[in-house]
Amino acid sequence: MPEARVIPLRPDDDEPFAPVSPPAWDDQVAGGLEFLQRRLTGEYETDEFGFDPDLADHVLLPILRPFFQKWFRVETFGLENVPADSGALVVANHSGTLPIDALMTTVALHDEHPAARRFRLLGADLVFDIPLVGAMARKLGATLACNEDAERLLTEGELVGVFPEGFKGIGKPFRDRYTLQRFGRGGFVSAALRTGKPIIPCAIVGAEEIYPMIGNAKTVARLFGLPYFPITPTFPLLGPLGLVPLPSKWLIAFGEPIETASYGPAAAEDPMLVFNLTDQVRETIQHSLYQLLLRRTSVFG
Amino acid sequence: MPPAVVLVTGVSRWLGGALAAELAADPAIERVIGVDTVPPSPAMLRRLGRTEFVRADIRNPLIGKVIAAASVDTVVHMNISSTPAGSGGRVPMKELNVIGTMQLLAACQRAPSVRRFVLKSTSAVYGASSRDPAVFTESMQARQVPWGGFAKDSVDIEGYVRSFARRRPDVDVAVLRFTNFIGPRIDSLLTGFLRMPLVPTALGYDARVQLLHEDDALAVLTRATTGSFAGTVNVGGEGTLLLSQAIRRLGRVEVPLPTPALGSVGRLSRRFGFVDYSPEQMRFLNFGRVVDTARLRTRFGYTPRYTTEAALADYARTVAPVIDPLTVRSVTGGLSSLLTRVGDTASAVERRLRPTPPPPGLRAVRDA
Numbered sequence: 249m250p251e252a253r254v255i256p257l258r259p260d261d262d263e264p265f266a267p268v269s270p271p272a273w274d275d276q277v278a279g280g281l282e283f284l285q286r287r288l289t290g291e292y293e294t295d296e297f298g299f300d301p302d303l304a305d306h307v308l309l310p311i312l313r314p315f316f317q318k319w320f321r322v323e324t325f326g327l328e329n330v331p332a333d334s335g336a337l338v339v340a341n342h343s344g345t346l347p348i349d350a351l352m353t354t355v356a357l358h359d360e361h362p363a364a365r366r367f368r369l370l371g372a373d374l375v376f377d378i379p380l381v382g383a384m385a386r387k388l389g390a391t392l393a394c395n396e397d398a399e400r401l402l403t404e405g406e407l408v409g410v411f412p413e414g415f416k417g418i419g420k421p422f423r424d425r426y427t428l429q430r431f432g433r434g435g436f437v438s439a440a441l442r443t444g445k446p447i448i449p450c451a452i453v454g455a456e457e458i459y460p461m462i463g464n465a466k467t468v469a470r471l472f473g474l475p476y477f478p479i480t481p482t483f484p485l486l487g488p489l490g491l492v493p494l495p496s497k498w499l500i501a502f503g504e505p506i507e508t509a510s511y512g513p514a515a516a517e518d519p520m521l522v523f524n525l526t527d528q529v530r531e532t533i534q535h536s537l538y539q540l541l542l543r544r545t546s547v548f549g
Numbered sequence: 550m551p552p553a554v555v556l557v558t559g560v561s562r563w564l565g566g567a568l569a570a571e572l573a574a575d576p577a578i579e580r581v582i583g584v585d586t587v588p589p590s591p592a593m594l595r596r597l598g599r600t601e602f603v604r605a606d607i608r609n610p611l612i613g614k615v616i617a618a619a620s621v622d623t624v625v626h627m628n629i630s631s632t633p634a635g636s637g638g639r640v641p642m643k644e645l646n647v648i649g650t651m652q653l654l655a656a657c658q659r660a661p662s663v664r665r666f667v668l669k670s671t672s673a674v675y676g677a678s679s680r681d682p683a684v685f686t687e688s689m690q691a692r693q694v695p696w697g698g699f700a701k702d703s704v705d706i707e708g709y710v711r712s713f714a715r716r717r718p719d720v721d722v723a724v725l726r727f728t729n730f731i732g733p734r735i736d737s738l739l740t741g742f743l744r745m746p747l748v749p750t751a752l753g754y755d756a757r758v759q760l761l762h763e764d765d766a767l768a769v770l771t772r773a774t775t776g777s778f779a780g781t782v783n784v785g786g787e788g789t790l791l792l793s794q795a796i797r798r799l800g801r802v803e804v805p806l807p808t809p810a811l812g813s814v815g816r817l818s819r820r821f822g823f824v825d826y827s828p829e830q831m832r833f834l835n836f837g838r839v840v841d842t843a844r845l846r847t848r849f850g851y852t853p854r855y856t857t858e859a860a861l862a863d864y865a866r867t868v869a870p871v872i873d874p875l876t877v878r879s880v881t882g883g884l885s886s887l888l889t890r891v892g893d894t895a896s897a898v899e900r901r902l903r904p905t906p907p908p909p910g911l912r913a914v915r916d917a
Contacts (some may be wrong), residue, residue: 269693272892272896273892274888274889274891274892274895275789277888278885278888278889281881281884281885281888282885284881285877285878287797288797288872288874288877289792289797289798289800289874289877289878290790290794290796291798292794292795294789294790294791294794295789296683296684296757296788296789296839297683297757298755298757298789298791298837299682300791361556369643373679373680376679376680376836377679378753379751379752379753379808380752380753380754382679382753382754383753383754385756386755386757387755392679392680392681392682392683394682396682396683396684396686396689397682397684398681400684401682402681450879451900487734
């Protein structure tokens with residue numbers, strides 16, 4: 249009798265089936281104890297920018313994660329365009345009155361990218377002037393938006409995030425939603441040129457609707473030294489309750505990288521090239537914003 | 550070519566005395582002259598060896614006579630006071646720092662024998678503000694020029710030294726911008742600050758701190774005196790710590806206070822001569838400062854033996870912790886072993902009550 253041929257029943261899953269279960273409560277508490285011990289004795293690493301990966305992984309990202317998964321139901325596209333282990337400059341549109349879009353992109357790149365990339369944000373000096381906010385921003389990996397810091401991070405192979413619209417973008421009225429503002433002075437392009445790292449255009453849809461800004465109390469803003477003071481349908485009408493963001497549906501898309509290495513570092517001194525590249529990045533983001541808006545069926549859907 | 554006659558100012562302090570002792574131990578150097586306004590302590594005097602001590606005020610033209618008479622060829626200027634407490638108030642401190650430097654430079658300019666001038670400066674010249682880049686290189690300037698205290702003095706002093714270098718192009722000038730010193734023996738602003746059991750800090754701020762071990766500071770000063778480096782160089786250990794982290798590693802208790810309250814604590818402690826909380830020092834404690842040390846390692850040719858972390862650990866040997874890390878470890882260890890026992894019991898009970906479900910059966914083949 250010829251030997252029976254073995255026909256594999258499940259050819260495409262070799263690893264045994266194991267249901268993914270959340271870690272047991274006692275493991276979680278033990279992990280928490282270990283974390284507490286590290287924090288009490290200071291035995292963790294921080295870098296020269298003030299980035300504290302231990303705190304980011306165990307406190308800051310877990311706080312942001314429910315917003316990312318449940319509240320905004322963020323969907324990401326084009327993560328394959330983000331390199332796994334080399335430096336790149338992610339350039340995104342800015343909106344939403346408070347920089348929640350920067351935080352959600354940080355979670356997206358850490359949780360959804362296969363290499364769990366750290367997103368090193370570049371923030372305005374105002375951020376670092378505000379007590380607590382500034383310190384926390386640094387601990388999450390942010391640093392001041394200046395060419396020196398951007399170039400240092402890019403040279404070290406970090407994934408750097410920049411919002412060239414700045415306050416013009418984040419503090420724009422609701423009627424101007426999804427219209428890109430002026431892109432600064434192109435400082436981000438010269439940083440990418442000087443370090444030869446690619447620029448990854450990133451479009452974020454959904455952040456515009458979290459705090460629809462229908463007015464700007466300029467006098468109050470001047471009083472507090474802020475660039476704008478938002479008036480939304482719920483803020484300051486409902487007080488602290490008005491700070492709860494509206495649960496809009498978010499889409500984040502990373503576009504194809506724009507190569508800069510071929511121009512050489514000297515190209516950063518050519519203003520015409522810098523302007524052209526800035527425009528190219530801006531148009532790519534604007535275009536992909538329109539595409540994402542078509543894809544999204546409804547604002548809160 | 551090693552120097553023949555070295556003049557060191559500020560020799561009665563720990564670092565100045567240690568440098569003079571180090572130079573005196575080098576047989577290639579003919580004479581070492583130490584200058585200070587106060588005589589060194591007996592212990593320091595023993596260490597100084599064959600160093601000749603001249604009690605002179607560098608604010609006094611007498612210093613010119615000393616330089617000319619001994620035909621000094623290398624001057625190491627370290628007599629820069631960082632705290633008003635040490636020099637009897639802010640006005641004498643500024644006079645000693647700025648006028649003293651001017652007098653010393655005037656004397657050096659007149660002396661044809663001087664070939665080399667080493668300035669012990671500080672990275673405080675970069676200021677400290679929220680607009681700072683994270684890491685300063687030597688070519689960068691302060692975003693917000695310091696307007697008072699030690700930092701302002703240091704900016705002024707560097708300015709005078711630069712104009713001296715312009716007027717005497719034959720003199721090699723080395724400007725060493727040190728980060729904060731730390732170590733078991735040195736007495737610096739930060740060591741006094743971190744020695745307090747309760748360390749008041751500014752609420753909502755956390756400075757990035759870069760440290761330099763006293764042994765490395767001494768080695769860099771010796772190398773700058775006997776070597777040929779000319780120019781400005783940042784001197785600091787590798788790596789950084791956050792201020793809160795450093796306080797925790799030393800087992801101190803951090804007391805974050807709102808900035809206005811911290812100001813009054815500062816005035817109070819200054820009055821009693823404890824720790825200097827000058828406005829300029831407070832800005833540093835808010836934002837911190839990190840310098841790039843690539844030039845130190847490549848052009849100057851010295852790599853600090855201690856990283857920031859190692860320097861702090863070496864300092865920690867000399868201060869008894871308030872919160873002992875061993876206690877923390879035994880408490881958390883005890884809690885976690887208790888937890889394991891509770892967890893084991895709970896899972897045993899769970900197994901008894903609810904047997905594990907059988908593994909799932911065969912699933913449909915996808916492309917059947």
